[in-house]
Amino acid sequence: MRILSHNENISLILSIGLLLIAARLFGEFFRKFKMPLVVGELIAGVVLGPSLLGTFYPKFSSLVFTSNLNASLALNGITNISIVMLLFVAGMELNLSLIRQQGKAAFSTSTFGLVVPLLMGYFSAYYFYEWYGRNSADKLVFALFMGTSMAISALPVIARTLIDLNLFRTKIGSIIITAAMFNDLIGWILFSMIMGMLKGSANHSVVLTLLYTISYAILMLTIGRFLINKSLPWAEKNFSWPGGFLSLSLGLAFLGAAFTEYIGLHAIFGAFIMGIAIGDSVHVTEKTKDIVNQFVTNIFAPLFFVSIGFKVNFIDHFDLSITLVVLLVAIVGKISGAFLGARLGGLSNKESLAIGFGMNARGAMEIILATLALQANLIGEELFVAIVIMAVLTSIMAGPMMNWLVKTKSNLDNNL
16 A cells, blocks of 8 residues: 655645644634634635745645645545535535525525526626636537636625624525525535536536436435434434534544446535435534534634645736726625515615625635546636635625625614
8 A cells, every 4th residue: 555655744734734833823814804704714815825935935835735646636535525614514504494484585585586697697798608717528518617617605704794794683684695505505415416417527417417316415404314314312322522413423424425426426515415304403412513613613624725826827827807807796696686586575775685694605615626626627727716816805895795784774774
């Protein structure tokens, strides 16, 4: 069995230590300016990666991060595992009962907030393919990806923003959370199908990919969810808790990920659906969920987001025209769709616009989407950089715009 050499072990351990410390330092710095931690983690990657450190101090950068190819490969494996765990945690955040309970406003916001940006992304990519630079030659799959990437939201960023603004348990907050949950669920199903089409073009058809996707989701959210719910009390009684839950839940997440990877879907889909099935159990408390969340988001998530900065040179591959196109399609599509849905649901213009900006936050989920697409050679470096920039900017603008719109509405109501 091939093992890492002494120098490769040093390189791997040194890289992980530096990346974790840099992620925390940059994350806390940007959090002081009311920005999500992920913004600082991404900036840390850009600083340590080929964009800055690799450009100005190439020898030092090569010595620490890239000279040992086996160590770099091991680090890449760790970041791939991080993606699986991140999607598992995102799945645990979904509340199926909340989606079912919300009324007309949440349903229309969810539907239009998904369909409008999806169609804008798809048609702009299919009929104006050249706008997005050099990407996959398969125009249909590329257009489907752009539609999905424009439609998806970032539930963790949205939830954190609503909590910071004291809007989480308000009517607006409930509608945004429900709509974001629905968008994420459908969005990741669509993306898993797209990745399955890429992987299995020679093995199975689009119809078979769709059948695999839907079958796995239905099976896990019915029989699988039932079995997990029945097994957890026994596990809690016989295993140390909540440590036992951490081991079992992540173990099931990896098994689900391995299964979907085996049948031609992406591993992230298996982990995501497994997260929903486990997180929806009545035996899993918010405190227990938080332990898993803290473990993943403070250790593995920073490693993944810092590693984004090592994927490409953000300075060399920055294209202003592509970035502006992505920003325009993403922002107009999501805000207009969510706004229209909220208005049809009976909300005022101010409330609907606040919901639109809340739904517009893309954050970590968009970046994961782009990273997987880049690894699959579905998109080029220029579009990858543009999507990451869009994800960061939409996450940054969500809080201030929602705060301003809600305050403006409150002032108007008080004056009437």
